[in-house]
Amino acid sequence: MAEIMLEMKGIIKDFSGVKALNNVNVKVERGEIHSLCGENVAGKSTLMKVLSGVYPYGDYQGDIIYKGKTCQFKNIKDSESQGIVIIHQELALIPQLSIAENIFLGNEVIKHGRIDWDEMFQRAKLFMKIVGLFEDPNTLVENIGVGKQQLVEIAKAISKDVKLLILDEPTAALNEDDSENLLQLLLKFKSQGITCIIISHKLNEVMEVADKVTIIRDGQSIDTLEKGEGLTEDTIIKGMVGRSLDNRYPEYTPTIGDTYFEVKNWDVFHPIHSDRQVIKDANFSIKRGEIIGIAGLMGAGRTELAKSIFGRSYGSRITGQVLKEGKPIKLNTVKQAIANGLAYVTEDRKGDGLVLIESINENISLASLNDIAKYTILDKNQEIKNSESYKRKMNIKSNDIFQVVGSLSGGNQQKVVLAKWMLIHPDVLFLDEPTRGIDVGAKYEIYAIIQEMSKAGKAVCIISSELPELLGMCNRIYTMNEGKITGEVAKENATQENLMQLMTKNEVAV
Known part of the structure; x- marks a missing residue:
């Protein structure tokens, strides 16, 4: 039986009396790619912010059980110290700094009270190679495309000895080639034993890489579907919106003039x-x-x-x-x-x-x-x-x-x-x-x-x-x-x- 790496039980989070999460339950097995799907405002990103400590312990109800232990993360550093790293939809990079500086931002290589630049750039090259980014580590982030910036974020996560990688809409701003490269990288990480949680509205990509999909609707976990057991785009959509969406585009007959x-x-x-x-x-x-x-x-x-x-x-x-x-x-x-x-x-x-x-x-x-x-x-x-x-x-x-x-x-x-x-x-x-x-x-x-x-x-x-x-x-x-x-x-x-x-x-x- 597969090992449960993460379990979030009965998570409740409200804002000014409005429940953003209402008794959400999610189980993630070690080494799998687990997708969270739901409409906007369903609570997916809020749930991941609870997990990563953006919303600290005491600010929500419920339990986070990680590697068999109940965790009480008070901030992002607490979760990162356990190998949980989140990459938000809005990339957290500083354009005017180099790739290497961004990879180790807040996690600099320090020796004798000073930054060891040589060591930092050597390590940056290693992590860049892992994610397939073949640029000069001295290159400023503002001089590379969005697809490569996403790889910098992932390299940054790997530098923190990531065990559970969370990606929020990782391909939203990427073209088809960059999106496919990123999906293949996630499959590579899976083969190396890294567990991933991916939030995405691109259901074709979810179907390509996800082993399981948990559907969240109106702040509640509706169902978890497993690949090969009724997992289709249509079943995901039905769970997300609460009804079948037979046609993705409204039908209409245009009246075209001059x-x-x-x-x-x-x-x-x-x-x-x-x-x-x-x-x-x-x-x-x-x-x-x-x-x-x-x-x-x-x-x-x-x-x-x-x-x-x-x-x-x-x-x-x-x-x-x-x-x-x-x-x-x-x-x-x-x-x-x-x-x-x-x-x-x-x-x-x-x-x-x-x-x-x-x-x-x-x-x-x-x-x-x-x-x-x-x-x-x-x-x-x-x-x-x-x-x-x-x-x-x-x-x-x-x-x-x-x-x-x-x-x-x-x-x-x-x-x-x-x-x-x-x-x-x-x-x-x-x-x-x-x-x-x-x-x-x-x-x-x-x-x-x-x-x-x-x-x-x-x-x-x-x-x-x-x-x-x-x-x-x-x-x-x-x-x-x-x-x-x-x-x-x-x-x-x-x-x-x-x-x-x-x-x-x-x-x-x-």
Whole structure:
């Protein structure tokens, strides 16, 4: 019989009287990959924060039994001393420090009261090799991609002699190749006897690596499913949302009109290295009531294209033409872009989309302050009415509109970002990774909101790294590679295979 490495029994955790966890029970065997699945706000991350000591002993009810002993972790150092290491969705790295410095941050190699730099860099190389990161340890973290940054976090965990590795949405910001590399690394760790707990909304990845899945819904553990014993994506979804979700994408029949928005001969150069061209002669269009997609591997230029159009918020030496209803429009500033009916939902909701220390109410009104001001004075009553209305429309789960946005789940934060832009009633909406790090139930709700905008005659562009999302939502899909638009495929002709072929072309398909 397999050894139980971790058991969490009857865990209860509340915030201001609201139970985030209500009698949660989880058992994890030594050497397995155990996944926690559930909707946003289900309590997965809260449970792991209880385990790792972020929420210390005495701040919750229940027992943590680790390696047969009841533990009372008062902080993260207590749990790390026992080999329990958590990697949060938001990476805890310092961009201006080197890879080696980040790996040993807070755990420096000290000899005779000083940091032994030579020893630290040698050990860093060893841990980097284990995770498959072949960079110079002196390289600054800001100069490597997100996928490699994730490997730095894992190397940091290994340096602490990890026995139980917890990863919260480890592939949310990674492209398909980096995601697959990370999953293979977890399987390698499993073969070496390291136990892993992974929180993920990407059910295909869960199915690929997980031995068992514990489903958490509304703060309660619903079921634990084992590979080979009824574990499928459909059973996970049913447990997560409490019902079958037969179709991942709402069904609708689009009513597509004439060409509404066009970009012609669009060229963009890097904002700092102005001799490097980032977007090369891009041409695309969106019809009224149409949803188009832009597919491309990381670094293809998708985000740079959208941001450069939206008030030139990215790039330098930008040339080309933008037309709306056949007439040229000026988009030299974000203010001009908004005035011309454009909205851009950023891929980085925490960094660029929201003010995390402010309330839902204040965030929703950010893009429309001029519309709800009278004689330069903000109409607070109108602001509150607008926020209450969009809280209901978007089904934002919170105590009220005055709750701080930073305390919301990722899915509800994304709904706040969408509400902010919907409040300006845009004609053209760019959505950059609109469902990143969001559970299937919240995704469905966001897809329905996007389709409602399409039904209202808006022009919508979705940028996504998830090809099934583009195939499920878009009427046409453009592909990009190395700053060029390399293809255009109608929904009925699009497959993951032909999109991938176009995404890796160096020349524009004719």
